[in-house]
Amino acid sequence: MTKTAVINIATDSRGLDMIRRLDQTSSDELIEVLHATQQHYGYLENDHLAEVAEKLRLPPALVYGVASFYHLFRLSPPGKQHCTVCTGTSCHLKGGTLVLQELEKRLGIACGETTSDGLFSLGSVRCVGVCGRSPLAICGTTMLSGFGPDDLADKVCLHLAQSVTGDLTDDRR
Amino acid sequence: MTVDDLLQKAHLAQQALLAAELKVFVCLGSPCIAGGAEEVLKKLRQTYGCGSIHISGAGCMGPCSRGPVLRIQSATQTELHYEKMSPQLALLAVESHLHGKFKSEKWPPDLPFVGGQQRIVLSNCGSCNPEDLESALAAGGYHAFLTVIKEKTPEQVCTEIKASGLRGRGGAGYSTGIKWELVRKNPGKRKYVVANGDEGDPGAFMDRTLMESDPHRLLEGMAVAGYAVGAGVGFIYVRAEYPLAAGRLRRAINEAEKAGLLGQNILGSKYSFRIKIRIGAGAFVCGEETALMASVMGRRGQPSNRPPYPSQKGLWGRSTLINNVETFGCIAPIIEKGAAWFRSIGTPGNSGSKVFSISGDVATVGVLEVPLGTSLRKLLKITGGMTGGVFKAALSGGSSGGCLREEHLDIPLDYDSLEPIGTMLGSGGLIIMNHRHCMVDLALFFMRFSQDESCGKCTPCRIGTVEVRLLLERITSGRGIPDDLKALEQLCQLMQDASLCGLGQAAPNPVISTLRWFRSEYEEHIRGHCPAGICMVGKKTDHEPSLAGSQEVTCPG
Numbered sequence: 001m002t003k004t005a006v007i008n009i010a011t012d013s014r015g016l017d018m019i020r021r022l023d024q025t026s027s028d029e030l031i032e033v034l035h036a037t038q039q040h041y042g043y044l045e046n047d048h049l050a051e052v053a054e055k056l057r058l059p060p061a062l063v064y065g066v067a068s069f070y071h072l073f074r075l076s077p078p079g080k081q082h083c084t085v086c087t088g089t090s091c092h093l094k095g096g097t098l099v100l101q102e103l104e105k106r107l108g109i110a111c112g113e114t115t116s117d118g119l120f121s122l123g124s125v126r127c128v129g130v131c132g133r134s135p136l137a138i139c140g141t142t143m144l145s146g147f148g149p150d151d152l153a154d155k156v157c158l159h160l161a162q163s164v165t166g167d168l169t170d171d172r173r
Numbered sequence: 174m175t176v177d178d179l180l181q182k183a184h185l186a187q188q189a190l191l192a193a194e195l196k197v198f199v200c201l202g203s204p205c206i207a208g209g210a211e212e213v214l215k216k217l218r219q220t221y222g223c224g225s226i227h228i229s230g231a232g233c234m235g236p237c238s239r240g241p242v243l244r245i246q247s248a249t250q251t252e253l254h255y256e257k258m259s260p261q262l263a264l265l266a267v268e269s270h271l272h273g274k275f276k277s278e279k280w281p282p283d284l285p286f287v288g289g290q291q292r293i294v295l296s297n298c299g300s301c302n303p304e305d306l307e308s309a310l311a312a313g314g315y316h317a318f319l320t321v322i323k324e325k326t327p328e329q330v331c332t333e334i335k336a337s338g339l340r341g342r343g344g345a346g347y348s349t350g351i352k353w354e355l356v357r358k359n360p361g362k363r364k365y366v367v368a369n370g371d372e373g374d375p376g377a378f379m380d381r382t383l384m385e386s387d388p389h390r391l392l393e394g395m396a397v398a399g400y401a402v403g404a405g406v407g408f409i410y411v412r413a414e415y416p417l418a419a420g421r422l423r424r425a426i427n428e429a430e431k432a433g434l435l436g437q438n439i440l441g442s443k444y445s446f447r448i449k450i451r452i453g454a455g456a457f458v459c460g461e462e463t464a465l466m467a468s469v470m471g472r473r474g475q476p477s478n479r480p481p482y483p484s485q486k487g488l489w490g491r492s493t494l495i496n497n498v499e500t501f502g503c504i505a506p507i508i509e510k511g512a513a514w515f516r517s518i519g520t521p522g523n524s525g526s527k528v529f530s531i532s533g534d535v536a537t538v539g540v541l542e543v544p545l546g547t548s549l550r551k552l553l554k555i556t557g558g559m560t561g562g563v564f565k566a567a568l569s570g571g572s573s574g575g576c577l578r579e580e581h582l583d584i585p586l587d588y589d590s591l592e593p594i595g596t597m598l599g600s601g602g603l604i605i606m607n608h609r610h611c612m613v614d615l616a617l618f619f620m621r622f623s624q625d626e627s628c629g630k631c632t633p634c635r636i637g638t639v640e641v642r643l644l645l646e647r648i649t650s651g652r653g654i655p656d657d658l659k660a661l662e663q664l665c666q667l668m669q670d671a672s673l674c675g676l677g678q679a680a681p682n683p684v685i686s687t688l689r690w691f692r693s694e695y696e697e698h699i700r701g702h703c704p705a706g707i708c709m710v711g712k713k714t715d716h717e718p719s720l721a722g723s724q725e726v727t728c729p730g
Contacts, residue, residue: 030471031454035413062472069473069628070454072413088375089571089604090532092618126457126622128414129378131532132204132237132539143207 022055030056030066034073043074079114079121081163083156084138088127095149096135100124102153120160139163176440179432183310193227195270196246198300202233202385203417205240209259213241216260217267232386234299236286238538244299245270254284286537289555291518293526294502295542298386303421306428309389315434317508318393321400322442330401331357334504336512338524343369343497344570344599346588352494355484356402359492364404366395367488367495369465370411370418373457374571375622377602379528380498382540384411384418388425392448394501396435397508399446402494407448408469413455422450457626461674462495464628475628476674497600499528520546523587533605534561546585549577553605562607570599572619573679575686595686611705612691613698616684617645623680634677637668641684651710653699662688
């Protein structure tokens with residue numbers, strides 16, 4: 001299985017440390033703190049933001065403002081399996097936008113939403129710089145690429161289904 | 174361990190490398206890893222262990238769409254690249270070299286992509302291990318920094334950079350030497366150096382390549398800059414979409430600090446310099462320097478008016494030097510080989526080389542480095558030509574740039590030549606399109622992008638991007654009228670004139686450029702027909718041109 005952390009970014013092992021020792025963290029590191037929090041809890045809940053604001057001695061409005069400004073911070077829980085479709089220029093030319101539309105249709109949710117059973121969520125990103133493998137999508141920590149939009153949409157669905165049933169095999173081409 | 178010990182160790186490592194019967198490098202850039210390069214490396218290590226074959230992971234070799242790429246160097250220095258490797262194929266390739274049959278018909282003589290380039294910034298990418306300081310030292314890393322610390326004054330360094338004619342590689346092309354001089358002359362005691370690694374322009378991946386493949390080159394450039402301008406702290410702003418780059422930079426900083434190449438009183442001198450990493454969180458506008466500084470300080474990435482420029486009032490109100498990652502990558506070669514050498518490459522006024530990332534409808538998508546002023550025709554030749562159709566347009570400068578047509582194929586790609594045709598070199602991302610693509614659809618794509626990424630601070634950008642998008646959607650859906658084109662032009666002009674920062678001022682560029690060079694396509698849409706057959710115009714509304722109906726796979730949800 002390819003292990004390429006792509007969107008699941010945040011910090012390294014210092015992440016959890018950072019959350020534990022928030023009161024000793026500089027308020028300039030707010031974005032790092034939010035990354036660490038999101039990585040730990042999956043998303044940024046109001047309570048988390050309030051706690052971050054208190055510990056970093058920042059106004060809650062400022063913390064919320066930063067969390068809502070950046071695309072990669074999630075303010076609602078993602079699905080158990082999250083898929084991010086790249087819609088950068090190169091991927092767009094190779095059908096990335098069509099992949100996103102198709103997945104929206106198949107999952108019955110819009111980009112940025114989570115299915116009602118909480119299993120799947122869908123997002124998009126503007127270019128991860130891996131244009132050599134366009135079109136591409138990222139499921140968890142796996143980067144999937146396809147020969148075209150149909151192929152990629154199939155691969156994503158297969159991957160998502162297998163992730164849920166725990167039957168994940170090497171589905172890289 | 175002191176630096177001398179390290180250099181000695183690096184020297185020994187280099188000797189051992191030269192003595193190796195066969196050297197095998199596996200590209201470990203993100204595209205190759207996504208294709209399974211780590212399994213290839215593992216298999217090779219398992220099979221050949223630590224025998225007379227040197228097996229190592231390496232940085233990016235360039236031809237990303239052909240990954241995983243393998244480079245095999247024999248004792249006689251014959252060098253071949255192998256594409257699309259699986260663990261089994263890689264074993265076969267190494268075996269064929271071991272038995273002297275590497276000219277097997279099974280593989281082409283060599284990938285055309287790796288020739289025809291002049292690698293200066295990327296000189297160590299693909300040959301040294303990005304996760305090993307020793308490997309970087311053996312390849313000449315930090316030599317320039319050591320020279321600077323031992324032999325040069327900050328003023329001399331600034332003069333050298335100014336004399337080299339190096340211009341900022343982020344896109345604006347401002348003289349790097351003058352920028353350094355401004356910060357150096359600032360009387361403030363505390364100063365900062367920032368590397369802009371927020372490569373937000375979709376389709377550009379030059380900085381990712383350098384940060385992933387040769388992180389020490391960036392650290393060295395920043396350390397030299399810090400010395401030259403009198404800064405004690407540097408920040409690298411990496412976009413969150415590049416986790417591998419961030420991880421390798423972190424590792425490189427740790428290693429350099431342990432070796433005493435960064436930190437307090439470097440190598441016994443009075444100079445102290447530390448580098449910290451800041452991760453973005455997905456905002457294109459943070460590539461703009463004032464927005465970037467706000468983000469480094471943990472705030473919303475909203476731009477502010479200039480002046481004051483960062484060199485006067487930057488991070489925490491102090492004088493700050495901000496350069497692109499690739500600009501820092503040019504520093505070590507300039508110090509080592511001299512300003513005159515650097516000026517001898519490229520064209521007058523545009524010295525040095527430029528890294529381009531080429532994607533779209535070309536035979537090989539990847540990263541290549543050529544002297545500034547090289548024509549697009551030559552770049553296309555290196556990539557192996559078009560796929561899927563004939564050349565229609567190339568996009569340079571991403572969402573802030575414009576397009577080049579066939580008649581522009583011989584224009585030198587540099588900072589000055591592209592302006593008269595209404596586009597810009599930008600950071601070096603080139604997207605090549607064949608005749609199957611619709612230029613109006615492309616303009617709409619970029620406007621949607623700019624609308625998403627507008628920070629919302631100033632009205633011309635916040636409202637303008639929406640209005641232009643609506644007009645374009647009207648045209649692509651078949652509801653356009655001839656007057657729409659005039660309205661488009663007026664709106665675009667207004668955004669250019671009145672927006673606060675570079676994002677808003679440049680957001681209409683793709684529309685203006687496509688209107689200029691492909692106006693007939695817009696007119697065709699208004700007449701009810703999309704020449705490329707991509708847009709909704711002229712199609713029945715109940716039929717969507719998506720993938721609907723072509724699939725049998727059911728949704729897992």
